[in-house]
Amino acid sequence: MDKLKATTIDDVAREAGVSKSTVSRALANSPRISEETRRRIVQIKDRLGYEPSNLARGLSLRRTYTVGVLLEDISNSFFTEVAKGIETTLKKAGYTMFLTSTGFSCEEEIRLTRTFLSNGVDGILITPVDENSEALSLLKAQGIPFFVLNNKPEDPAVNWVDTENIKGGYLAAKHLLELGHRKFFILRSVKLKGCRERFSGIEKALGEFGLSVSDQAVAGDANTRSDGYALTRNFFEHSLKGSMPTAVITTNDVVAIGAMEYFFEKGIRIPEDVSIIGYDDISLAGLIRVPLTTIHQPKFTMGEIAAYMLINIIEGQARGLPHQYLLQPHLIVRESTKELKRDQ
Incomplete structure (x- = not known):
């Protein structure tokens, strides 16, 4: 009959010679329990076949985990x-x-x-x-x-x-500037603080090369892939005046990918006709048709x-x-x- 009785935390604590709270902390990998004690309690738990209940553990420590x-x-x-x-x-x-x-x-x-x-x-x-x-x-x-x-x-x-977003935006713009680009289309997010900081970094890099954001084409609010596509299409089909920008700077990768989709549709070659840089280095960035230069976070x-x-x-x-x-x-x-x- 006893063999059918479920093993409890009391059994483990009794066998280990410690309190129930020590067993709970050991099984939760608490740093308050030494590795030697934790290992010994886990061995006893496994030998006795004890399976801890998160509900019971949470009630005893007033947590839900x-x-x-x-x-x-x-x-x-x-x-x-x-x-x-x-x-x-x-x-x-x-x-x-x-x-x-x-x-x-x-x-x-x-x-x-x-x-x-x-x-x-x-x-x-x-x-x-x-x-x-x-x-x-x-x-x-x-x-x-x-x-x-x-x-x-x-x-x-x-x-x-x-x-450090200002530094990241600076690195993105500086890379293109060092490649000789001077005319940009910048897709920015207005809503998100981190992206606003990246834009400040872009402004800083342009200033070091004697350029100003006011002389560049800027569009936003760009946060998603669809934003990148729609804003790029609108600019190139309705707002572009004079010669085409030679590079696009975006404040995240999914926006960059949306812009690239528009270029692919229209036969605008990347990077032969236009260079583009993203930000984040998401897993997809290196897998798309033209692997994306970006800023790694x-x-x-x-x-x-x-x-x-x-x-x-x-x-x-x-x-x-x-x-x-x-x-x-x-x-x-x-x-x-x-x-x-x-x-x-």
Whole structure:
């Protein structure tokens, strides 16, 4: 009869000579438990056939072991790669990720944040649409642990991880300028702070070469693949005056890919007729018909850092808050850019 009785956490704790809370922490890979103790408890768990219940563990520690992840656009593989870094890190620590997308809508962002709160998640990872997001104010007021990705909020007390976007925009424009290009079509995002910073970097590089943004063709708001296609078509078919730009600068890869689709349709050769550069270095960038020159962001690392630090905050292990991390971008040269011939 005893053989039919399910093994409990009490059995593991008794066998290991430790408390139930120590067993729970060991099985959750808590840094408060030594590796030797954790290994011994896992061996006893396996030998006794104990399968921990996340519900029971959550009740005992007043946690659900769930994290809400709120990204702007999960159809953009930049965010997919960030989410993979988050998922990998959370899974190692015994947490489950609930993933959703705002579609760049502030209203949807606050609605989904409230949904996560009502479902009792232990913390939230968020790429806010706006640096002064109402969702961030709500999270701070509620006292729930949260960490911002891909943005630097105005509030100096908020934890965040981002890339040095001004530097990235500067590197993109400088690459084309050093190839001899002087006439540009710039596809920018007005809505997103990181993309506005990239535009500032573009302005800086142009200034160093004696040029001004006011002398260039600029279009926006460009955030999606369809934006890139539509804005490029509109410019080249309705707004272009004089000679054609020799290069296109975009503030993310999916916008660049949308622009390239228009060029492919119209028989405009890349890079022979026009060079184009993106930003993010998404996985698709190197696989399209003309592999895209771009600015690399450490997307997986961004997700890892945010998830790791959020877990530490949830479990009371974080010290010296706020934690703010600025990651470095770098140029990836592929086949979509080339040196401009003097007669072009």
